[in-house]
Amino acid sequence: MSRVETIGRATMYLGDCRDILPTLGKIDAVVTDPPYEFETSGGGIFRRGRENMDQIAAAGLDKGFDYSLLSAEQFGCAIVFAHNDQWAGLLPHLAAEFPRYAICQWHKTNPMPVANKHYQPDTEIYVHAWKPGYHPAGELPQKQRFILAPNGQDGDIDHPTVKPLKVMLKIIGNVTGASICDPFMGSGTTGVAAVQMGRQFIGIERDPKYFDIACRRIEDAQRQGDFFTEAAA
Numbered sequence: 001m002s003r004v005e006t007i008g009r010a011t012m013y014l015g016d017c018r019d020i021l022p023t024l025g026k027i028d029a030v031v032t033d034p035p036y037e038f039e040t041s042g043g044g045i046f047r048r049g050r051e052n053m054d055q056i057a058a059a060g061l062d063k064g065f066d067y068s069l070l071s072a073e074q075f076g077c078a079i080v081f082a083h084n085d086q087w088a089g090l091l092p093h094l095a096a097e098f099p100r101y102a103i104c105q106w107h108k109t110n111p112m113p114v115a116n117k118h119y120q121p122d123t124e125i126y127v128h129a130w131k132p133g134y135h136p137a138g139e140l141p142q143k144q145r146f147i148l149a150p151n152g153q154d155g156d157i158d159h160p161t162v163k164p165l166k167v168m169l170k171i172i173g174n175v176t177g178a179s180i181c182d183p184f185m186g187s188g189t190t191g192v193a194a195v196q197m198g199r200q201f202i203g204i205e206r207d208p209k210y211f212d213i214a215c216r217r218i219e220d221a222q223r224q225g226d227f228f229t230e231a232a233a
């Protein structure tokens with residue numbers, strides 16, 4: 001492992017989560033948007049509308065991940081995004097590990113206007129799976145299985161698959177537990193949402209460029225949170 005950064009309630013590891021996760025012990029929740037696994041060829045005349053898929057492939061984010069990293073031995077609950085083509089393998093894994101799960105959706109209000117021989121890319125599925133004691137948190141209005149939000153970055157963030165903060169804030173609000181880990185941290189959106197909501201965050205990212213972006217965003221989020229707390233005191 002080459003670097004660990006601790007910034008207030010957040011600890012970030014630069015390295016491979018397959019090496020680092022086994023050293024971390026038990027954590028309440030894993031909330032993650034891991035590398036997708038999909039076929040990047042094809043698209044025909046619609047290929048021009050799929051430039052983002054080329055960027056994802058160029059960053060090596062089309063090769064999937066080892067599902068066994070999401071274990072009920074280590075985590076009380078798991079909230080995981082995945083590509084359409086991963087669910088046939090990932091859902092049976094989560095269902096075998098965790099006794100309860102819900103299939104939830106982020107509906108994009110501004111999907112790319114392409115469909116070709118498939119559906120519009122207007123929905124991303126995430127699954128929330130949990131052990132007893134880690135059921136979804138929140139009051140009735142927060143317990144919707146979907147969120148409506150535009151696709152797009154909150155600011156100029158140099159990463160091909162940044163999740164909107166609005167989506168991650170909704171998701172963190174549904175987590176029971178103080179400690180939240182994102183082993184595929186990317187630009188750190190899960191961490192920004194976690195520290196904004198007063199949770200402890202543990203992030204892992206193997207790419208130094210994305211690691212630095214995540215540390216900067218999480219530091220800013222925490223500084224802003226502390227400023228508002230102090231101003232209110």
Ligand SMILES: C[S@@+](CC[C@H](N)C(=O)[O-])C[C@H]1O[C@@H](n2cnc3c(N)ncnc32)[C@H](O)[C@@H]1O
Nearest residue numbers: 016017033162163184186187188189205206207
């Ligand atoms: C889909 S992106 C996450 C994007 C994130 N949700 C955001 O909002 O920025 C997945 C990230 O996992 C990282 N990654 C892939 N394999 C990894 C591994 N074995 N260990 C740690 N990080 C890894 C990639 O570099 C990439 O930044």
